[in-house]
Amino acid sequence: MEFRIEKAVLTEAVAWAARVLPARSPVPVLGGLLLQAADGRLRVSGLDYEASARIEVDADVLGEGRALVLGRRLLDICKVLPPGPVECAADGARLSVTGGDARFGLSLLPLDDYPAQPALPAWRGEVDADAFAAAVGHVAVAAGRDDSLPVLTGIRLGLDGTTMTLAATDRYRYAVRTLDWKPAPGAEDAADVVVPARRLTEIARSLAGAGTVRLALDGGSFGVESGGMRTTTRLLDGRLPRHDKLFALGEHAVAVTERAPLVEAVRRVAVVAEGDSPVQLSFDGTTVHLQAGYEDDVASQRLPAGLLGAEAMTVAFNPGYLLDALGSFDTPRLRLRLLGPGQRALITDAEGDAHRHLLMSVKPLV
Numbered sequence: 001m002e003f004r005i006e007k008a009v010l011t012e013a014v015a016w017a018a019r020v021l022p023a024r025s026p027v028p029v030l031g032g033l034l035l036q037a038a039d040g041r042l043r044v045s046g047l048d049y050e051a052s053a054r055i056e057v058d059a060d061v062l063g064e065g066r067a068l069v070l071g072r073r074l075l076d077i078c079k080v081l082p083p084g085p086v087e088c089a090a091d092g093a094r095l096s097v098t099g100g101d102a103r104f105g106l107s108l109l110p111l112d113d114y115p116a117q118p119a120l121p122a123w124r125g126e127v128d129a130d131a132f133a134a135a136v137g138h139v140a141v142a143a144g145r146d147d148s149l150p151v152l153t154g155i156r157l158g159l160d161g162t163t164m165t166l167a168a169t170d171r172y173r174y175a176v177r178t179l180d181w182k183p184a185p186g187a188e189d190a191a192d193v194v195v196p197a198r199r200l201t202e203i204a205r206s207l208a209g210a211g212t213v214r215l216a217l218d219g220g221s222f223g224v225e226s227g228g229m230r231t232t233t234r235l236l237d238g239r240l241p242r243h244d245k246l247f248a249l250g251e252h253a254v255a256v257t258e259r260a261p262l263v264e265a266v267r268r269v270a271v272v273a274e275g276d277s278p279v280q281l282s283f284d285g286t287t288v289h290l291q292a293g294y295e296d297d298v299a300s301q302r303l304p305a306g307l308l309g310a311e312a313m314t315v316a317f318n319p320g321y322l323l324d325a326l327g328s329f330d331t332p333r334l335r336l337r338l339l340g341p342g343q344r345a346l347i348t349d350a351e352g353d354a355h356r357h358l359l360m361s362v363k364p365l366v
């Protein structure tokens with residue numbers, strides 16, 4: 001195998017495929033990337049038992065063939081190569097990588113021990129890459145981090161007609177985002193699965209700007225394809241708790257405020273909030289007064305804010321959870337639906353409900 005390719009193109013391809021490589025594995029070949037050169041194209045593939053990634057790029061193929069090399073080592077080499085063309089050639093048990101005056105040699109891994117790439121699941125439809133990446137980012141902040149409850153570390157992907165629903169919860173907060181998508185002909189059946197949040201976030205970020213992406217889904221795996229890139233990941237077993245009843249607040253007060261000033265104010269007063277100390281928001285109809293801290297170490301700030309449905313309302317939140325929630329929105333104004341101290345609060349865009357984030361309020365400051 002021998003090919004010539006631009007350094008930037010090779011680095012991007014290797015980085016894309018190397019995302020799925022395990023940090024540690026008892027099976028050495030799973031740390032490898034499979035390079036396949038043929039018909040003017042270079043295919044770079046990586047996998048572990050949870051996910052796979054493959055990308056095809058143009059290359060000047062001087063000799064067809066395959067080679068398996070340590071992926072992270074190859075990525076490190078690509079990053080330090082000088083700009084310009086790179087020549088790669090497999091000779092015996094080594095792969096040589098030459099760029100400018102720099103030359104590297106890598107030992108090859110045994111191809112016979114390398115498992116086959118999993119097939120892409122059945123194609124279900126298409127979605128705008130940028131909208132999908134934004135929606136995943138909106139809900140991912142609410143996904144759990146506790147691996148003892150695996151299903152809560154995932155993002156629910158629901159498909160119903162032309163609506164896609166993404167949702168995540170760690171039991172203390174719950175984020176939901178809906179967006180339009182285009183189901184494939186004959187694939188309009190509803191679906192409801194849970195995709196690992198970390199994997200889905202990586203996939204969505206890497207495909208941002210790719211135009212339209214194709215989504216694939218079956219009973220055990222989820223896949224995405226765009227251009228010469230494709231990736232799969234294993235689904236999580238189980239289902240997330242339904243959010244319908246949680247989001248039905250009944251009679252409540254509504255506060256409306258500017259998002260950016262509120263984020264800055266929460267970040268500012270939270271400097272004195274230690275341990276479980278909350279940030280308190282007191283609405284009086286025209287302003288919101290933010291407070292944090294106890295005794296001598298205190299902070300406060302007042303901002304304009306409207307309030308409907310009550311003369312006044314005081315709620316308090318874990319500052320980290322509140323900042324995560326506020327930061328997941330990218331709209332100028334927010335609506336906060338408030339039941340009262342120690343109860344649920346629902347944050348949405350002031351102009352619509354496509355993105356919703358539910359938080360439990362805590363005991364206000366004394």
